Amino acid sequence: xxxxxxxxxxxxxxxxxxxDETMIERSLFDIPEEYKHLGLNKTYYLRTYGCQANxxxxxxxxxxAEMMGYLPVQSPEGADLIIMNTCAIxxxxxxxxFGELGQLKRLKYENPDLIFVVCGCMTxxxxxVARILKTYDxxxxxxxxxxxxxxxxLLVQAHFNKERVIEVxxxxxxxxxxxxxxxxxxxxxxxxxxxxxxxxCTYCIVPYTRGKERSRLKEDILNExxxxxxxxxxxxxxxxxxxxxxxxxxxxxxxxxxLLKEVAKTGLPRIRFMTSHPWDFTDEMIDTMAENxxxxxxxxxxxxxxxxxxxxxxGRRYTPQEYLSVYNKLKERIKGIAFSTDIIVxxxxxxxxQFQDTLDMMDLCQFDNAYTFIYSPRSGTPASKMEDxxxxxxxxERLQRLNKKVGFYALKNNQKWIGQIVPVxxxxxxxxxxxxxxxxxxxxxxxxFTADQVQSGQIVQVEITAAKTWTLNGKQLVV
Ligand code: SAM
Ligand code: SF4
Numbered sequence: 211x212x213x214x215x216x217x218x219x220x221x222x223x224x225x226x227x228x229x230d231e232t233m234i235e236r237s238l239f240d241i242p243e244e245y246k247h248l249g250l251n252k253t254y255y256l257r258t259y260g261c262q263a264n265x266x267x268x269x270x271x272x273x274x275a276e277m278m279g280y281l282p283v284q285s286p287e288g289a290d291l292i293i294m295n296t297c298a299i300x301x302x303x304x305x306x307x308f309g310e311l312g313q314l315k316r317l318k319y320e321n322p323d324l325i326f327v328v329c330g331c332m333t334x335x336x337x338x339v340a341r342i343l344k345t346y347d348x349x350x351x352x353x354x355x356x357x358x359x360x361x362x363x364l365l366v367q368a369h370f371n372k373e374r375v376i377e378v379x380x381x382x383x384x385x386x387x388x389x390x391x392x393x394x395x396x397x398x399x400x401x402x403x404x405x406x407x408x409x410x411c412t413y414c415i416v417p418y419t420r421g422k423e424r425s426r427l428k429e430d431i432l433n434e435x436x437x438x439x440x441x442x443x444x445x446x447x448x449x450x451x452x453x454x455x456x457x458x459x460x461x462x463x464x465x466x467x468x469l470l471k472e473v474a475k476t477g478l479p480r481i482r483f484m485t486s487h488p489w490d491f492t493d494e495m496i497d498t499m500a501e502n503x504x505x506x507x508x509x510x511x512x513x514x515x516x517x518x519x520x521x522x523x524x525g526r527r528y529t530p531q532e533y534l535s536v537y538n539k540l541k542e543r544i545k546g547i548a549f550s551t552d553i554i555v556x557x558x559x560x561x562x563x564q565f566q567d568t569l570d571m572m573d574l575c576q577f578d579n580a581y582t583f584i585y586s587p588r589s590g591t592p593a594s595k596m597e598d599x600x601x602x603x604x605x606x607e608r609l610q611r612l613n614k615k616v617g618f619y620a621l622k623n624n625q626k627w628i629g630q631i632v633p634v635x636x637x638x639x640x641x642x643x644x645x646x647x648x649x650x651x652x653x654x655x656x657x658x659f660t661a662d663q664v665q666s667g668q669i670v671q672v673e674i675t676a677a678k679t680w681t682l683n684g685k686q687l688v689v
Contacts, residue, residue, distance in 0.1 A: 216376040219334050219354060221590035224380040224418040232385055232424040239388040241277050241362050249280030252290035259307060260297025262449050264330055266400040267358055268295050273390030274361050286314055291325045296332035298415050300586035304332055311346050318348040325368055327351040333378050334419035337589055354378035355420055359386045383421030387430055397667030398445040399438050403431050407451035412525040415588040416451055425460050428469055435476050444635055444667055445480035452487040467494035474502035479669060481505045489527040491536045500543040507544050508654040512552035516571030517564040520557050530571055537575055548653035550579040555612055556605030557585045558596040565608050572615045578623045580616040584609055617679050624677035631673050631687055638666040661686035
């Protein structure tokens with residue numbers, strides 16, 4: 211919908227799915243010469259909320275901002291351009307963003323030339339854009355997830371016309387292979403293998419904010435991974451809302467396990483992927499993980515609930531038994547594999563007994579880590595039409611009981627590593643103590659360790675000396 215010069219989102223349109231082929235844009239991405247100096251002697255501050263998809267989008271935003279001459283700064287104070295890349299997954303994520311937007315308004319009074327940009331999943335919601343239009347008049351540019359490639363044009367428009375620019379398309383989405391990127395890390399990289407989601411879990415806003423499931427072509431992914439390997443990257447994480455669905459929209463005989471095999475062949479030391487939906491997890495994927503030592507023995511396998519009825523009304527398409535079957539196969543085939551999961555508590559109508567089923571599943575699976583959330587109704591989703599009938603204090607109390615269990619098993623799992631020697635990919639000196647380094651094991655555990663002169667990006671052997679709930683301590687093994 212277009213009002214004046216505003217292109218506004220619509221969740222109903224965003225929900226539509228057709229069989230139309232996905233457009234892939236490959237033309238050279240460039241910015242007109244005269245605008246390449248727009249940011250000269252100016253700075254930008256970029257804040258990213260939410261998941262890895264947003265982190266990766268922010269790397270593209272950085273690429274585009276720096277093509278225009280802007281330089282990055284770590285604080286919004288004094289920046290000439292502020293960009294907020296937002297997350298819509300839960301109401302508290304949105305409240306945080308609105309809180310920040312309100313707080314940062316004063317910067318616009320101090321510097322009227324400041325350009326303030328809001329983008330990401332929140333802007334795909336009509337209610338959010340309406341609220342920005344009504345209450346946040348210091349926001350100059352609003353663009354959606356399907357308008358990422360339009361960022362430089364929108365910035366130019368806001369800058370020269372001194373007008374507010376709102377451009378949010380609600381559509382299935384395209385693939386842009388031509389966008390610049392400045393990666394946040396030198397040894398670990400995110401690689402999108404697909405965009406969007408067609409699962410439509412009843413509570414989730416992602417299929418509306420990110421469009422349809424659309425896979426990048428395998429050649430494009432493999433090229434990107436090979437280049438990263440040549441540049442010395444040590445770890446690549448293949449990204450998608452449900453990577454198991456990779457390829458289904460473009461190939462009849464090439465699926466995620468085929469891609470994973472080929473990515474493993476590039477010889478990159480560490481390959482990870484996220485997220486996998488338990489529903490279409492194939493045996494070939496498990497075999498591929500088991501047969502390739504550079505695919506890391508760690509999996510994030512969201513369970514959401516341990517109760518059959520709740521899983522059904524969540525639209526998750528598996529039962530707790532089917533979840534367990536995938537879990538057990540992974541555990542049997544991949545030595546030492548670590549698991550993390552996502553759990554939602556307080557879904558509409560969840561009874562104490564149904565919540566107890568989730569706790570029982572936690573006892574069975576003994577996850578290394580779990581991200582736990584209180585159910586948050588998202589406008590436009592099927593679940594938001596159900597009565598949100600679990601009182602907040604009950605939800606909070608369930609979350610507390612759940613988190614206690616999560617912490618218990620996290621510590622129990624970490625304690626098993628004491629005395630063992632594990633490979634750690636070094637991130638760098640620890641934030642709290644520069645004499646201590648930090649990095650991740652192949653099983654995705656954060657280790658703080660003492661060492662002599664290690665460089666970030668190195669994989670070193672570390673002896674684990676102590677275990678805490680969320681981290682391990684260790685010392686580098688000198689041979
Ligand atoms: N695609 C991934 C999957 O299905 O596992 C995860 C996507 S989402 C960014 C991450 C997690 O947020 C979900 O696994 C779910 O636990 C949680 N989540 C999504 N919608 C939610 C809602 N309305 N309320 C509470 N938690 C939610
Ligand atoms: Fe949301 Fe479900 Fe898609 Fe994950 S699989 S992004 S939870 S709809």
